[in-house]
Amino acid sequence: MIAISDETIELSVIEAQPERLDRWLTAHIQKLSRNRIQKLIDWEYVELNGEVCTDKKREVQVGDKISLTIPETKPLDLTPEPIPLDILYEDEHLIVINKPAGLVVHPAPGNMSGTLVNAVLAHCGEQLLGIGGVQRPGIVHRLDQNTTGAIVVAKTDLAHQDLQAQMKAKTARREYLGVVYGLPPQESGTVDAPVGRHPADRKKQAIVPEEKGGRHAVTHWQVEERLGNFTLCRFRLETGRTHQIRVHCAHIGHPIVGDPTYGSGRSVGVNLPGQALHAERLELRHPATGETVVAIAPLPAHFLKLLDVLRKRS
Template sequence: MSAPDNEAGTALEEIVAGDDAAGARLDQWLATALEGLYSRSRLQALIRDGHVTVGGAAVTEPKRKLLVGDRVRLTPPEPEPAEPRGEAIPLAVLYEDDDIIVIDKPAGLVVHPGAGNPAGTLVNALIHHCGASLSGIGGVRRPGIVHRLDKDTSGVMVAAKNDIAHRALADAFADHGRSGGLERAYKALVWGIPLRPAGTIEAALGRAGSDRTRRAVVPQGRPDARHAVTAYSVLERYDFAEDGKSDAALVECRLETGRTHQIRVHMAHIGHPLIGDRDYGAAFFTKANRLPAPLCETVSAFPRQALHAWLLAFDHPVTGERMRFETPLPADFSALINGFRAL
């Protein structure tokens, strides 16, 4: 075949599978047929998103086996804009001035655009709300962002509206409050009750195997190991189960470092994963079956990790004034806790 035209949004020349395609995986064969134009991982993503057809029908399984004579066509998607666009996404603004904006982020809202989330993020909402004032020092994909919460974690966040504020806040978060200027506290509902009413978890975090999105406790000497410290204290105990197999606790966690998924990984590491955490607490999901109705249904249906950033305090990056913001638990989290309290 001739060299393919890879203009985005335009179908590449149709490729007819030859004898070498018999029984081959679609993604592997296509990577060879396109002469390295796309990586195999990129082709897998394009196939899953429906951009490849075989015999005129969309195929979404990269492992699909080919037959001699199959007619394969790839139609790449339109390119994404180089910079995020403003979107009229509602924001719960707790405070705003010319330098910063503090919001109560709802669960389900991604902080900044990335793979799989090109739009509909907090950044898109901030661009629409703040306009041209939003700081760009964090890069075009993360204007104004100095810290983040996981998609399914709710709570207080601050963003910078100019470069001066951005630099000062970024330094404060990089320092992790060691100088006393930054304070962050979370509430988490976990399986089981920690033996000690308060404690500190100090365990390095790194990539969990080949999965780029997950983290795990790793040896301190590993090249990707990052020092991580979480202090926790038990706020409420729910020890109603005689066998102790469905006990739970409401804990407060305070960060001395700010690593990806830090609280979730650290609490799972000591045997108390967050309720609803499908990444780090999947092995505990059957515990909900031991709970009486309707709590069993409430816990089983809870769609996210039970984690809320209820407190954020910092020194204003320009005036130096002490700023402190607290937010109540969102309705779904409150309902979950009230179900345990009722027992």
């Protein structure tokens, strides 16, 4: 039984053999491809029994209620803007940028200008239009607004597809530096805890069981320097969920310093623009030549000042 409105499709499972959510939806919604449905699931546009479900492998059961929202597909009028870029690497296939704090990666409703995409469009010109979708041309991965550091943007469709495949296969290596509250008892460790939409606050992420929509998330961490009651840590992402490092750090009792969403709110005596988290190192295979590209992003001034203050205290 299916009821269709302009934006939402409501479905009831009245009979079914055990079947993955994405395959079931593909069989029952003829106008959407399986790839499109998988993306809508990934982008949190599907609800199962009233809760957001981002697990496309979840088996549907008789009696399940499924709601699928189809977002507006109207192309956006993206305006190139001459915003200065700190370029770490560039050729005709890709560009790696050291993103500053406060710079949003791509336009979204309510924030249609002043983004990294607007800046890259001005820098690269018409070459980027249409790559990876109108709203996010060339974007392979994201950094939170106030997380600084290395981010790669593809200039061609070939590069975009190859780099996304590297992210999915975990062959692209991303390392972050962050200052956390407290002193972890070990020198290194791994946080393996699923991350999903917070059940009460849709602007936040949280540790959510996979059976309730959480997505597999793994963060490896290592102590770089102990600074009194603070610690400089290196993080390596095995997965790339929204706010993953920030949520995992808060989960183990060592939130990122300056994090307005998941942090402790305690002052450290330094004016920070947000969380003290920096994507320092990005390693990937060049999509055209196959050679290894390593980009190192220098720490921003506010991060260096924080380290200086904490070292003097300790």
